[in-house]
Amino acid sequence: MADTNAQRSYRAPCPGCGAPVEFRSAQSTHAVCGFCRSTVVREGDHLARLGKMADVFSDFSPLQLLASGRWAERGFTVVGRLAYRYEGGSWTEWQIAFDDGGTGTLSEDNGAFVFSEPLDAGRDLPDPAHLRVGAQTAIHGATYTVAFNQSVSLAAAEGELSHLPPIGQPFALVELRSASGEVCGLDWGTQPPSASLGREVRLEDLALQGLRSESTRDDKGRHFNCPHCGAPVDVALEQSQSVTCASCNSIIDLSAGLGHELLKAAQDEPVRPLIALGSSGQLQGVHWQVVGFQHRMGQAPGDDEHFGWSEYLLFNRKRGFCFLVDAEDGWSVVKPTTGAPVMTGNGQSASYLGTHYKLQYAYNAETTYVAGEFYWKVERGQKSFHRDFAHGPALLSLEQTQNELTWSSGNRLSADTVAKAFGLAAQKGLFERADASPVSRSVGSNFRTFVIIVVVLVLLSMLESRCSSCDPAVENCSSSYRSSGGSFGGWSSGGGHK
Structure with missing residues (x-):
């Protein structure tokens, strides 16, 4: 029977096992029964069974279904979860039901979290093949860079969901990012294709309650x-x-x-x-x-x-x-x-x-x-x-x-x-790199210059003899220097869409 409270909750028996399946958002169209894992679709006041959903892999995330919090002065409840895969990795999206009836997504994004809401792109989305990685495009007058364009698929889901792509069936997903820190997702897993807009958040800033304790993870x-x-x-x-x-x-x-x-x-x-x-x-x-x-x-x-x-x-x-x-x-x-x-x-x-x-x-x-x-x-x-x-x-x-x-x-x-930081202060010498000053600032400039010249000559001599035998595949054999800030992110080092 339907409820008339602010969250418009709806409950009906699962057509697979008879257990109660609840919809807290009027915009949720699908749900996964928590007892028999049946995938059901809401059709008016009835539920129809579509099949059985694969188990969602347990993890270290503190999030779980029915956790609640606040974002942008709006209360919300976590009602569903979608797990996606693609060639380079996987990510999870938590479905959000706002107390005012709206929906959103709290998703993993390159090891962080992004809170997104549905976006009306204002136009038909282009063919994903035309959105080349590194190119720029505009939505509502804002400029975005294409950061991701790959074929992905749904691996598993649980709870109630605003949309449900066919499990295991590939579809295009494009991610756009702006200079102001926004991320815009273009999703061809829905018909018609949909868009969302969000930005990075910290979980501790969401006033979350009902989080999973660390001891509950299932191995x-x-x-x-x-x-x-x-x-x-x-x-x-x-x-x-x-x-x-x-x-x-x-x-x-x-x-x-x-x-x-x-x-x-x-x-x-x-x-x-x-x-x-x-x-x-x-x-x-x-x-x-x-x-x-x-x-x-x-x-x-x-x-x-x-x-x-x-x-x-x-x-x-x-x-x-x-x-x-x-x-x-x-x-x-x-x-x-x-x-x-x-x-x-x-x-x-x-x-x-x-x-x-x-x-x-x-x-x-x-x-x-x-x-x-x-x-x-x-x-x-x-x-x-x-x-x-x-x-x-x-x-x-x-x-x-x-x-x-x-x-x-x-x-x-x-x-x-x-x-x-890692309790290795006694071995600090092993951590020193070329950014460390070779001598104290209190030493006279002439003497400092002399010492630096001697140190450089000794290092060059050591490098020359060392590089004759070292293996560049496992250690640096060059006197060239590189920045300490650029070897991360991306598919090959710390990236992955979400």
Whole structure:
């Protein structure tokens, strides 16, 4: 029977098992029975069964159905969940029912969260094939950059839903990002195609109640034996699309789901990270855990010298993911941006949220070693093109592949800050990079100049002898320096649409 309260709730028995199925939003057209997993469609005062929905993979997210909060002075309830997959990864969208009858979406976005509402594009959406990654388009007079254009599919769903694409059936999804930090999604999984507009939010700013406790996560189906050596492998994060075996260092592809693991690459020369996987630390007031590590090599176009750097994937339940970057010229902590900075035509500068950045480096990159878990499908040999920009200690970077363009921003960190954050202050010397001052500022300028010259000569001598035997695939053998802020984001390093 229908209810006349503000949320217009409607309840009817599931046609599959008879359990009550409730609709809290008048705009919800589908639901998944929480008892028998039947997918049902609302037809007037009746429910019709369409089939059975696959289970939604349990994860570390604090969100769950019936959690409530406030956004833009409007109360809301989490009523449904959609899990999507594509070639490079997966993401989750939580369906929102506002107390005033409206709908919205709280979705994962490159390790963060974006709150979106339906948008009337004001015109028919163009053919997705005409929206080339990196190109610009306009909606309601606002300029957007095409950041993502791929074929995706629905993997699973639960709760009540405002729309429900056929499970497993591919459809086009395009993501546009603006210089003001907005993200516009164009979805061909609905008929007619639909649009939404949102921006990044922090979960702690949504006054959320009814969140899931950390102890309630279900680990069912998260263990398997390595297809290469047979050793047990544990998968901790629901978002993980790749994981490495701790015994043989093989990279295992999880994009097809547990039970369909494929050996991607055997890594014979493991790189030893300074910060161990599983370590916890506090950076910029946030508690992070190290869940992944990768080493990458770069080469500027037309230059035969290579340089290397490392990236640590950090995770926090409410903040999502970020990257701690260890490069020749220092450390930095960075996150993919929600919006798209504006780059000048010659690529020599870029602007974002009122800050102007100058180009530091442009180069091609390749992943050479990975360890741990990653929320995108990572493998050795993945390639991308980068541009690194800087404004003092602030960093901005562009990473581009054929189907995705990702901007990331962050700040430089001192070696002392990183070492102390992870309880490794006693090993601070191992964290020092080229950004550290070679001598104290109190030393006289003449003596300082002399010492610097001596140090440079010694380093050059060491580099010359060292590079005759080192392996550039696992360590940096070049005297070239690169920015510490540009090796992140994108399909090949920390990206993935959502």
